[in-house]
Each structure stands twice: as C-alpha cells, then as structure tokens.
Amino acid sequence: MVDILHRVGATASPDAVYTALTTIDGLVGWWTEKTSDASDDVIRFRFDLPQGEDGFDMKVLETVPGKLVHWEVVAGPEEWIGTHVRFDLKQEDDYTIVLFRHEGWKEPVEFMYHCSTKWATFLMSLKELVETGTGKPAPADVQISNWH
Amino acid sequence: MVDILHRVGATASPDAVYTALTTIDGLVGWWTEKTSDASDDVIRFRFDLPQGEDGFDMKVLETVPGKLVHWEVVAGPEEWIGTHVRFDLKQEDDYTIVLFRHEGWKEPVEFMYHCSTKWATFLMSLKELVETGTGKPAPADVQISNWH
Numbered sequence: 001m002v003d004i005l006h007r008v009g010a011t012a013s014p015d016a017v018y019t020a021l022t023t024i025d026g027l028v029g030w031w032t033e034k035t036s037d038a039s040d041d042v043i044r045f046r047f048d049l050p051q052g053e054d055g056f057d058m059k060v061l062e063t064v065p066g067k068l069v070h071w072e073v074v075a076g077p078e079e080w081i082g083t084h085v086r087f088d089l090k091q092e093d094d095y096t097i098v099l100f101r102h103e104g105w106k107e108p109v110e111f112m113y114h115c116s117t118k119w120a121t122f123l124m125s126l127k128e129l130v131e132t133g134t135g136k137p138a139p140a141d142v143q144i145s146n147w148h
Numbered sequence: 149m150v151d152i153l154h155r156v157g158a159t160a161s162p163d164a165v166y167t168a169l170t171t172i173d174g175l176v177g178w179w180t181e182k183t184s185d186a187s188d189d190v191i192r193f194r195f196d197l198p199q200g201e202d203g204f205d206m207k208v209l210e211t212v213p214g215k216l217v218h219w220e221v222v223a224g225p226e227e228w229i230g231t232h233v234r235f236d237l238k239q240e241d242d243y244t245i246v247l248f249r250h251e252g253w254k255e256p257v258e259f260m261y262h263c264s265t266k267w268a269t270f271l272m273s274l275k276e277l278v279e280t281g282t283g284k285p286a287p288a289d290v291q292i293s294n295w296h
Contacts, residue, residue, distance in 0.1 A: 002151070006268075007261035009293025095294045099261055113155035113247055120154075120268030124292065144272065145157025146243045 004102040004116045008123045009095035012130035014066035017096045020130055021069040021087055022060075030126040030135035042074060047138045049148060056080055079111055096130075098123065117144050152250040152264045156271045157243035160278035162214035165244045168278055169217040169235055170208075178274040178283035190222060195286045197296060204228055227259055244278075246271065265292050 020026035027035040034046035046055035056076035069087040073080045083104040121142040129135030168174035175183040182194035194203035204224035217235040221228045231252040269290040277283030
C-alpha cells in the first residue's frame with residue numbers, strides 16, 4: 001500500500017477551507033466545474049478529457065467542521081476504487097494547513113505518479129480559491145503533461 | 149519506507165531535460181539559484197529561509213544521458229539523509245516524461261507531506277524552464293504554505 005501525501009497552507013480560516021471541501025459551490029471552484037451531488041452522500045466529479053468524460057465518485061465517510069474531510073472512492077479508474085482521500089485541517093499562525101492523503105493504492109503505477117503531481121496543482125488551486133476567490137478548476141486546470 | 153512520486157511532461161527533448169538536471173546552469177534555472185559544485189561528484193543546493201540558510205548536498209550516483217539522473221542525499225535535514233532522488237526520462241509523443249522518485253523516507257512525517265508538494269512545484273518549474281527558458285527557482289519559487 002502506498003500513499004500520496006501533500007501539505008499546503010492557505011491564509012484563510014479553517015471554516016473557509018472546510019466549506020471549499022464540503023459544498024458543491026466550493027468543490028466547483030477548485031477541482032472540477034463538473035461536480036454534482038449523487039445519492040447516498042456520494043459526490044460525483046467529472047472531467048472532459050481528449051478520450052472522453054472521465055471522473056470519480058466519492059462517498060463522504062466522515063466530516064468534522066473545520067478539521068476533517070474523509071472520502072472513499074466508490075467509482076472511477078480501477079486503481080482509485082477503494083482508495084481513501086483525507087483532508088486534515090489545522091490552524092498555524094495565519095494559515096490553515098491542509099494535510100492531504102490519497103491512501104491505499106495497491107501499486108505505485110505510473111498513473112499514481114501523475115495523480116500525485118496533479119493533486120498538488122489542485123491543492124494549489126484550493127489555496128488560490130480560498131485566498132483570492134478564484135481557483136483553477138477543470139477544464140481550466142494546470143496542464144502538467146501529455147496526460148493533461 | 150515511503151516514497152514521493154511525481155510525473156510531469158515537458159515539450160522539450162530528453163537531452164534538454166537531462167541538461168537541466170546535470171549542469172549547474174540548468175539546476176540554477178529551476179531549483180535554487182544557490183547551486184554549486186562541491187567535491188567528489190557532490191552538488192550543493194542552498195535556500196535562504198526566514199530561519200537562515202538551509203539546503204541539501206546530493207551525491208551523483210548515476211547518470212545516463214537523456215534517460216536517468218540518480219542522486220543520494222549526503223547532507224541536509226536529518227529526514228533527507230540517505231534518501232535517494234531519481235529522475236527517469238522517456239519520450240512520449242512530443243513530450244519528455246519525467247518520472248520522479250524521492251525514495252527511502254523512514255516515516256511519513258509532516259515534513260514529507262511538505263516536500264512532496266514542494267517537489268511538484270519545482271518539477272513544474274523544471275517544465276517551464278525547458279519549455280520557455282525561464283523557471284521559478286528559489287528565491288522566486290512558488291510559496292505553498294507558512295513553511296514556504
């Protein structure tokens with residue numbers, strides 16, 4: 001089992017970051033404009049790629065206001081299914097620190113290398129959103145390679 | 149043992165990326181302006197931080213032109229010493245793909261979360277350098293948090 005880990009800090013309140021992680025309006029602002037509520041506490045994230053629409057469904061397992069958001073991937077690419085995504089929040093100085101984990105990958109496949117970098121750019125988009133009001137969600141996300 | 153993994157692709161030749169990873173001029177252009185040759189195949193990277201100068205010494209273990217750069221950390225923060233940094237290069241379409249590993253961390257400490265995100269922003273700086281001629285090396289690097 002291998003994990004993707006990241007740490008970013010935003011000059012915004014834990015509540016503002018928590019809202020960006022737990023509301024459709026917030027998620028639309030930094031990850032993908034194609035975010036919607038599905039049934040049973042599942043959030044649907046979709047992306048338009050050259051090969052067609054792709055994406056993930058995340059089941060919200062646990063939320064603690066201002067402190068934690070924890071999802072399980074219930075649909076998406078095979079490598080993602082059953083993995084967990086966690087955002088632990090804490091305040092330090094004037095920053096809200098986001099400790100991010102995408103954990104439970106079975107193998108460190110090349111797609112995991114890609115997702116690690118891509119998560120970093122999306123977490124920077126989250127930081128921009130809560131600091132300035134404008135993030136870089138798909139389809140205007142940062143392109144990192146031929147895989148987008 | 150836990151690893152940091154990343155994948156970026158740059159529209160430049162493998163030789164151009166290899167040069168950016170193996171020459172002082174190249175390294176100065178994307179990682180830190182305070183890069184210098186030390187003795188015994190060691191490259192010295194330094195950063196000016198609020199708490200003073202900090203950095204890493206990397207011993208070059210292996211290089212294969214256009215394909216591989218492999219370093220061992222021989223001086224720096226305790227968590228980094230003995231870890232290895234690898235850049236595997238390959239060509240795909242019009243891109244040179246960089247598969248990056250910073251491997252051999254003993255524990256997934258918070259500093260590792262930070263370094264993972266920071267490596268992503270520096271690899272994006274490497275991509276910018278080889279694509280446009282200008283990267284974002286320290287001290288003009290992307291700030292990701294209160295830890296810089």
